[in-house]
Amino acid sequence: MPFWWKRAVRREPPADLFPQQEPGPLASSAIMDDRERLPDAPYFLPKDAQEQNRLNFQHRCLYSAIGNHYLVPLRPDVTTILDVGTGTGIWPVEMARLFPQAHIVGVDISAASLEFTSSSSYTFCLADVLKGLPFPDQQFDYVHQRLLVAALPATQWPSVIQELVRVTRPGGWIELLEIGVTIQQAGPETTHLLTWMGERSRERGFDMGLMSRLGEMLAQQGLEAIERQDIPVPLGEWAGHVGAMLKANVLSAFDALKGVYCTQANMPLGQFEAMVNRVAQEWEEHHASYVFHAAYGRRGKR
Numbered sequence: 001m002p003f004w005w006k007r008a009v010r011r012e013p014p015a016d017l018f019p020q021q022e023p024g025p026l027a028s029s030a031i032m033d034d035r036e037r038l039p040d041a042p043y044f045l046p047k048d049a050q051e052q053n054r055l056n057f058q059h060r061c062l063y064s065a066i067g068n069h070y071l072v073p074l075r076p077d078v079t080t081i082l083d084v085g086t087g088t089g090i091w092p093v094e095m096a097r098l099f100p101q102a103h104i105v106g107v108d109i110s111a112a113s114l115e116f117t118s119s120s121s122y123t124f125c126l127a128d129v130l131k132g133l134p135f136p137d138q139q140f141d142y143v144h145q146r147l148l149v150a151a152l153p154a155t156q157w158p159s160v161i162q163e164l165v166r167v168t169r170p171g172g173w174i175e176l177l178e179i180g181v182t183i184q185q186a187g188p189e190t191t192h193l194l195t196w197m198g199e200r201s202r203e204r205g206f207d208m209g210l211m212s213r214l215g216e217m218l219a220q221q222g223l224e225a226i227e228r229q230d231i232p233v234p235l236g237e238w239a240g241h242v243g244a245m246l247k248a249n250v251l252s253a254f255d256a257l258k259g260v261y262c263t264q265a266n267m268p269l270g271q272f273e274a275m276v277n278r279v280a281q282e283w284e285e286h287h288a289s290y291v292f293h294a295a296y297g298r299r300g301k302r
């Protein structure tokens with residue numbers, strides 16, 4: 001029995017759900033640009049307690065905005081679910097409540113922000129999706145990947161989706177949900193900041209603009225029955241509770257990115273903060289909404 005399965009004893013897992021290889025060592029973290037980050041991975045958001053709180057808050061914010069934890073037409077008897085880049089583990093834990101008969105595996109390159117550890121219905125596993133997932137082919141009924149825009153360089157998206165397809169059962173579903181650079185009712189300050197941030201991320205090999213093309217990327221890997229959803233979520237106190245939550249989350253994410261981008265562009269932190277203050281004011285004046293991009297598709301029956 002692989003070590004990562006030992007704590008998941010109450011529910012009998014599917015016999016073939018074992019990793020093919022031992023997961024690699026924990027990605028090391030280091031203080032960079034004032035926050036703890038993963039220096040050996042392309043991922044450029046922090047991995048510290050502050051970011052852990054933000055991820056849990058963001059999860060609540062998305063649930064308030066969308067009203068569910070998933071979009072695919074899941075059968076109630078789904079048995080195996082994979083969450084790629086699981087973060088704190090909050091998504092698998094809440095899905096386990098909704099689907100008590102299922103076993104859910106969360107993988108992440110680092111356990112540094114893991115808050116919800118393995119249980120009888122949920123197993124955490126260290127894995128770097130850029131190097132391949134430690135599972136045999138066709139293991140999961142449903143593969144979910146959310147908010148890895150700052151983790152996957154643009155050129156790697158096709159091979160990562162191919163890897164998600166590999167571990168999905170014929171007839172199973174893959175769902176991707178991301179945030180990119182689409183803000184509706186964006187004023188000039190917001191457009192300027194998004195363009196600036198887009199340029200910085202492109203310098204690092206990332207493309208936030210790709211996130212509006214998740215459906216196309218799923219189609220390129222041969223998935224069927226593809227559905228795309230652009231989900232505008234109000235951004236600002238002008239829209240009440242959900243808008244205030246998303247605004248707090250986005251400002252916290254900008255703060256998490258500030259050190260990296262300012263170091264890269266040789267910009268004083270204060271200049272970036274002033275830009276963000278103006279942008280936040282603009283969201284209230286223009287009644288802005290940030291668009292989440294989602295797409296899901298089914299693996300053919302072969």
Ligand SMILES: C[S@@+](CC[C@H](N)C(=O)[O-])C[C@H]1O[C@@H](n2cnc3c(N)ncnc32)[C@H](O)[C@@H]1O
Nearest residue numbers: 043055085086087108109128129130146147151
């Ligand atoms: C922004 S967080 C999103 C967490 C979670 N999906 C959610 O929606 O709350 C991105 C997560 O992906 C993880 N990650 C980054 N690069 C990864 C990789 N190459 N393989 C697996 N996980 C990775 C990070 O450690 C982080 O926990």
